[in-house]
Amino acid sequence: MRRLLIVLLLAFAAPVAAKDDLVIGVSQFPATFHPAIESMLAKTYILSMVRRPLTAYDADWKLVCLLCERLPSLENGLARLERLPDARQGMAVTYTLTDASWGDGVPVTSEDVVFGWQVGRHPQSGVAEGELYRRILAIDVQDARTFTLHLDRVTFDYNAVNDLAVLPAHLDRVRFEAAPAEYRNRTAYDQDTTNPGLWNGPYRIAQVTQGASVVLERNPHWHGKPPFFSRIVVKIVENSAALEANLLAGGIDMIAGEVGLPLERAVALGKRHGDRFRVVTKPSLAYEHLDLNLTNPALADPRVRRALLLASDRATMSRQLFGGGQPVAEGCVTPLDWVHDPDLAAVPYDPDAAGRLLDQAGWLLRDGWRRDGAGNVLSLELVTTSGNRSRELVAQVLQAEWKAVGIELRIKTEPPRVFFGDTVTKRKFTGMAMFAWYSAPESVPRSMLSSTMIPSATNGWSGQNYTGYANPRMDALLDAIETELDRDKRQHLWFELQRLYAEDLPALPLFFKADAHVWPKGLVGIVPTGHQDLSTLWVENWRWE
Amino acid sequence: MGVTRLLQSLAVLLAMSALVYGLMALMPGDPIDLMIAGDPHLSAADALRLKALYGLDQPWGERYLRWLARLLHGDLGYSRLYAKPVAAALAPALLNTLILSSTALAVSLVLALPLGLLAAWRPGSMADRAINLFAFASLSLPTFWLGLMLIALFAVQLGWLPAGGGDGASALLLPAATLGLAGIGQFTRHMRAAMIGEAHHDYVRTARAKGCSPIQVVLGHQLRNALIPVVVILGLELGGLFSGALITETVFAWPGMGRLVFEAVMGNDFNLALIGLLLTTAATLTGSVLADFATRWLDPRVRRP
Numbered sequence: 001m002r003r004l005l006i007v008l009l010l011a012f013a014a015p016v017a018a019k020d021d022l023v024i025g026v027s028q029f030p031a032t033f034h035p036a037i038e039s040m041l042a043k044t045y046i047l048s049m050v051r052r053p054l055t056a057y058d059a060d061w062k063l064v065c066l067l068c069e070r071l072p073s074l075e076n077g078l079a080r081l082e083r084l085p086d087a088r089q090g091m092a093v094t095y096t097l098t099d100a101s102w103g104d105g106v107p108v109t110s111e112d113v114v115f116g117w118q119v120g121r122h123p124q125s126g127v128a129e130g131e132l133y134r135r136i137l138a139i140d141v142q143d144a145r146t147f148t149l150h151l152d153r154v155t156f157d158y159n160a161v162n163d164l165a166v167l168p169a170h171l172d173r174v175r176f177e178a179a180p181a182e183y184r185n186r187t188a189y190d191q192d193t194t195n196p197g198l199w200n201g202p203y204r205i206a207q208v209t210q211g212a213s214v215v216l217e218r219n220p221h222w223h224g225k226p227p228f229f230s231r232i233v234v235k236i237v238e239n240s241a242a243l244e245a246n247l248l249a250g251g252i253d254m255i256a257g258e259v260g261l262p263l264e265r266a267v268a269l270g271k272r273h274g275d276r277f278r279v280v281t282k283p284s285l286a287y288e289h290l291d292l293n294l295t296n297p298a299l300a301d302p303r304v305r306r307a308l309l310l311a312s313d314r315a316t317m318s319r320q321l322f323g324g325g326q327p328v329a330e331g332c333v334t335p336l337d338w339v340h341d342p343d344l345a346a347v348p349y350d351p352d353a354a355g356r357l358l359d360q361a362g363w364l365l366r367d368g369w370r371r372d373g374a375g376n377v378l379s380l381e382l383v384t385t386s387g388n389r390s391r392e393l394v395a396q397v398l399q400a401e402w403k404a405v406g407i408e409l410r411i412k413t414e415p416p417r418v419f420f421g422d423t424v425t426k427r428k429f430t431g432m433a434m435f436a437w438y439s440a441p442e443s444v445p446r447s448m449l450s451s452t453m454i455p456s457a458t459n460g461w462s463g464q465n466y467t468g469y470a471n472p473r474m475d476a477l478l479d480a481i482e483t484e485l486d487r488d489k490r491q492h493l494w495f496e497l498q499r500l501y502a503e504d505l506p507a508l509p510l511f512f513k514a515d516a517h518v519w520p521k522g523l524v525g526i527v528p529t530g531h532q533d534l535s536t537l538w539v540e541n542w543r544w545e
Numbered sequence: 546m547g548v549t550r551l552l553q554s555l556a557v558l559l560a561m562s563a564l565v566y567g568l569m570a571l572m573p574g575d576p577i578d579l580m581i582a583g584d585p586h587l588s589a590a591d592a593l594r595l596k597a598l599y600g601l602d603q604p605w606g607e608r609y610l611r612w613l614a615r616l617l618h619g620d621l622g623y624s625r626l627y628a629k630p631v632a633a634a635l636a637p638a639l640l641n642t643l644i645l646s647s648t649a650l651a652v653s654l655v656l657a658l659p660l661g662l663l664a665a666w667r668p669g670s671m672a673d674r675a676i677n678l679f680a681f682a683s684l685s686l687p688t689f690w691l692g693l694m695l696i697a698l699f700a701v702q703l704g705w706l707p708a709g710g711g712d713g714a715s716a717l718l719l720p721a722a723t724l725g726l727a728g729i730g731q732f733t734r735h736m737r738a739a740m741i742g743e744a745h746h747d748y749v750r751t752a753r754a755k756g757c758s759p760i761q762v763v764l765g766h767q768l769r770n771a772l773i774p775v776v777v778i779l780g781l782e783l784g785g786l787f788s789g790a791l792i793t794e795t796v797f798a799w800p801g802m803g804r805l806v807f808e809a810v811m812g813n814d815f816n817l818a819l820i821g822l823l824l825t826t827a828a829t830l831t832g833s834v835l836a837d838f839a840t841r842w843l844d845p846r847v848r849r850p
Contacts, residue, residue: 031812032628039580123594129586130594163586181598190628210627210637211800237798241693242709246798249700249708417811421574425581447586462581462589 021231025252026259029236034189036127036165041259048536050199054161056533061441068095072159091158097145101221103196103204110147115169126184202227202540228543257517266516267323278519281325282528286436286513294468303361305505310354311405329509331498339494370406379408380431386413446478469506554830561826570605576813622816631816642801646786652725661736683730692723692796709797720797739771780836784829
């Protein structure tokens, strides 16, 4: 009897074995599982656990090799300048693949790199971003694991081939070559998603329930550190309240920061359930700002633009609306980027100084409103996306703060489809448009700031310089940064770009948006990156403590 | 009558397809415009290439006629959003929606018909007032609120049921209860009104005069006639069985037709949206025809030449 009692006591005293699966809640279902067709955050989040790119930026924003052995550089001789047949200067960059295999045991080879490049540069393959593929003029295959890319120009980011999709030629080449124009509909990534041979990451996709969940299982042919979890389920819950309820009810273990809850909701959740969950906020590259239409006569005056910024209490907004988790932006480059200028002066909240600037610009205070000589009120329209609570709140605060200095702000919200598909893209906003720019570490903002990138009917509304900003010095800086290989010199060019941006203010900087990661206590190893190479690229480090 | 109804239905389907296609094409922005706004690396050349690839550079009338010609050859096309044939994208969502909607409808009918009968038994009684209150509450409560309350109670507080998005029958209970409860009010009110309306007819008085018991009068005489408007409404609800319930599906992460078609419309996935919407239209038309037949069966007067 006593022995039985001891056995029972021991059984109860023994620690409960940590479950070796993980259920992640996300708010989107991927449209496709093909790595190069369509760009979608939910897809990137899931695919980062099942495939590895050649290179990626790590959590410290340093470029690292994931599927290659050594990052090529001019210094280590794996990259070199070369003369192109048309006498321009190009580059030759050599990579050696790691000893990786696809999930069916077939080795990842240079042939897979070549195949990915062929798909990417084919005009009918459906790959959206063709720029990198077009820049690669040719690929020389040295051996099964070594290849050289021949680039058509000299740029500082010559070795960053994060977007060059390595695709399994042994599975998808036949489908592609049979009908390239139909490839996007016939690729094995969507027709045979659970085929292990498509995946070379620590996990492989084992089951897909359309619109509901994606189940990942360990990839037995993974060449790196074995992952802790034998199974990961990514569950799609689009509604924020339902996502939160699923977490509280135990239906999911964690909520992905990159594609999960809005910041304010996650912060509130952390306050209410801090005993069970950890809410970690990570500022990201997403630059929330107000694009100004510089053809508006009032906004064409830089004094008015500066006055608007001086009359905006962004620090209090960040504190009150986002729990301080969303840092104030002083320019378009995040402080997390090594090219950020630390000496860039912060613009304080100073409504008196704003008033003086408006006086100088000829907008005098009469009957509580700023008026020009003809008696017209300084009245501006702000357009933003409907259904985005935080943007609506920021717009309302700005309306109150600007009213205090005599500026009338009319707020208009539109469905994202109308806002991004028409109002912004076709420059139909008369005053300002509030949205975010998404970029990459040390991404040159050419499409947003170059005078050649102003969308118009003649260029098919391409480019993202929606403000209509044109400054020859800015154009020259953008050109110079792209081709400057010397890091110090490039950093100084970046500093100048940021100072010029702060001086000209083609857009009013607001915040760098933060992702809110919600993890259960005991889950460790997740390191949010804040950029487009997501935390799931290092999923093999995640574990229960 | 059968051939005429069939031709009418085909004409409605054709008109609907043109209308939906035209409205979708006239919506501001297309998928590539949205892609340009979200991706700074997408060049002008990429945008033009993709528009040509997806046929978005063609006038919508031409695109519609091409789509119609393919449809007549049995080719439903590919879903741009789900990167698979439309039928393959629709099938699982349709099955999920049928499971959810039919369960919810069964819940509604099983509760609403007896409640309607009970309320009509003695109009103005306490039972009638209580049932009316319940019916109005069912009609007025927003489904998203009701759904979230059920999740808060049964999933978060009690932990008895999954909050949604799960597999198996347990995941069906809360969304079906939400939709079912929302439908009870409508059927209860119609049943009650029809029963009260029938109570004043001569044949009911005659039945009573012949000595039939109150239960015999209600179940044997009144009910059959009172069911006619309910059957007509049921027929029209058939479209709802196929169209899904966007809000309930979103709250419970239930991958059904409502979410699928909504995303297809918003994402300019013409093939998927059109087939999804036409399926709903066809189901509604079929339901209307079935309701006509049921009415003829229930009411001999309709069968008279």
